[in-house]
Amino acid sequence: MILGSSESEERQRERRFVSAEDVARLAGVSRSAVSRTFTPGASVAPLTRDKVMRAAEHLGYQVNDLARAVLNNHSRLVGIVATNPELGFRAHLAAALAKALIQRGSIPILINTGQTEEELLAAQKTLIGHRAEATIILSGSTPKNFVDLAHRNGQSIVAIGRSEPGADQVRVGNTAAAAKAAEMFVRRGHRLLGIAGSHSGTPSITERETGFVQAGKALGATVVVAKGQNTDYAGGLEAARQLLCGDDRLEAVFCVNDQIAFGLMDFARSELGLSIPNDLAVIGFDDVPEASWLSYRLTTFRQDPVLMARQAVDLIDRRFANPDAAPFTESVVPELVTRLSAT
The missing domain is CATH 3.40.50.2300 (Response regulator)
Known part of the structure; x- marks a missing residue:
């Protein structure tokens, strides 16, 4: 069956995400009141907050993080760049990183890349284009301008198991x-x-x-x-x-x-x-x-993948608090x- 244009548009409207305008309409408040309710530290009257939260729960509303990233030129995305992330220890480390980042309130993005300069730069440009807060490198030899490009875009770099000049590092013995x-x-x-x-x-x-x-x-x-x-x-x-x-x-x-x-x-x-x-x-x-x-x-x-993931996340937080500091280093001593x- 081929849908008519009006029927197709109606189906698209039915599938769309719940918006802040929908919440404001149901709660009987302004759109800005909804925004303030979901902005940490913003001022909003208790009664207004209660109306907004009840309306949001009823509708199933979730904050549009992508829209906020565009407005703030910054997101909660953190990239994990790895070659063959499904193999061996790297799979366990990637899983531990994803869990640690989610606990931090970040959104992990795994990019399965090759080890060539072109592939790594393509991965980096994707993350910068989505305003990722940080990139964690698990493998590959990064191009010379990789760290510099990240720094010029306000993005921190954490290298695990390697020495990367200019980047924060989790070093392994x-x-x-x-x-x-x-x-x-x-x-x-x-x-x-x-x-x-x-x-x-x-x-x-x-x-x-x-x-x-x-x-x-x-x-x-x-x-x-x-x-x-x-x-x-x-x-x-x-x-x-x-x-x-x-x-x-x-x-x-x-x-x-x-x-x-x-x-x-x-x-x-x-x-x-x-x-x-x-x-x-x-x-x-x-x-x-x-x-x-x-x-x-x-x-x-x-x-220990859990320990290494925790150290990597800690480095992201330390860099956020001290953007101009010299590179930070955490060390792991493998146990026999x-x-x-x-x-």
Whole structure:
């Protein structure tokens, strides 16, 4: 059935959102009285407020935050920019950030972007165009003018797990944790070590790779490096083939995240018949929920997504209160969780 123009317009009117004018009409007050009622700190008579609130509840009215953002040139939107946010620890961190931002009264917007300069700039322009209050970066190497463009538009930047000049940061002790993994292996008599990394080249992954290699060599161990294409399960399978199918019989492997560790462990046991930890000790990084599964029982370094989300939100508040201050930094010390894979 094809609707006539008048009937179609009527249907559109039926679907529209309840407006402040609707509330004012039902409450018998002015439009400005409705606006003042929903503006924190604004002056409004108790009787008027009561009329407006009862009318709003009856109609199901909600404040138009987008309209307020246009008027104030500022919104409660906070962008979360991530590559593959559905994978591994990043998924848990994105979920924790969304929850923390909602509790703060913000509206989180997740932008699933690539790692190229063009993709990251496009994400940023989208957030600035919607007058987002802040951007939280979880991955990718930001372009040089990323932070400057944000600052010129009054938008704060929080980088998690990376050092970003000019941005507020939640730093993770990647290098120290990787060095601790090497020390643990050597202390338990392992001298031929491997590291399963990836070609992603993200700051966190690079810090873990470099920290392990340097510490292992300084302790007199031989360190063999292998990298999968991505920092995921498939990348772990690739790295395992490189590390475990050669002439060298590795004794222990540090994996730059748990997803890689899962792929490496499955390959070692299913394809090569190795026993973990008897034939090969394995340490991961992140402590995602699957790390405790009976199939893996992975020794790994724990990052707390709830703590990191809380720190990121705190940085947004501190920047709002001190817009001209030097960059703020919060630090996270990953905790070693010992399980069966490296006892």
